[in-house]
Amino acid sequence: MWKMIRGNYKEFLRKQLPDSLINFEVLDANIQAKKDYVAPVYLGLATLFSCQVKEPKYCHDPQFGWGSFVGGELKIHEVPGDHYGMLREP
Structure with a gap:
């Protein structure tokens, strides 16, 4: 256009x-x-740092929306705080 x-x-x-x-x-x-764009599936080991305070749209998904992007193992580590708090310097 x-x-x-x-x-x-x-x-x-x-x-x-x-x-x-x-x-x-x-x-x-x-x-x-x-x-x-179609994102390719990552076949290796992926590590996800998940905040304790989660967005409601991902609470039902144990992989928090990443399952379709990771073909290998997905390790999830929970950290304190919310999404934006994870971006701030401790």
């Missing part, structure tokens, strides 16, 4: 596309790449 807009804009106005529309074109490309 953005390629069509860019082509029409350049053709009729003979100007460079504004940065705001270039950013939308990049966003559009990123959205399409996300739709097209």
Whole structure:
């Protein structure tokens, strides 16, 4: 869609596309790449550090959503805190 807009804009106005529309074109490309990407299965040993305070959408899954991405063994270690607390320096 953005390629069509860019082509029409350049053709009729003979100007460079504004940065705001270039950013939308990049966003559009990123959205399409996300739709097209299929993550490969990792066949080795994976270690997951799981926080004690979990997001409700993963509470029912013992592998917390990682099972379909790991074909080998998945070791899970529980650590104190929540998701964002794990990212902070102790």
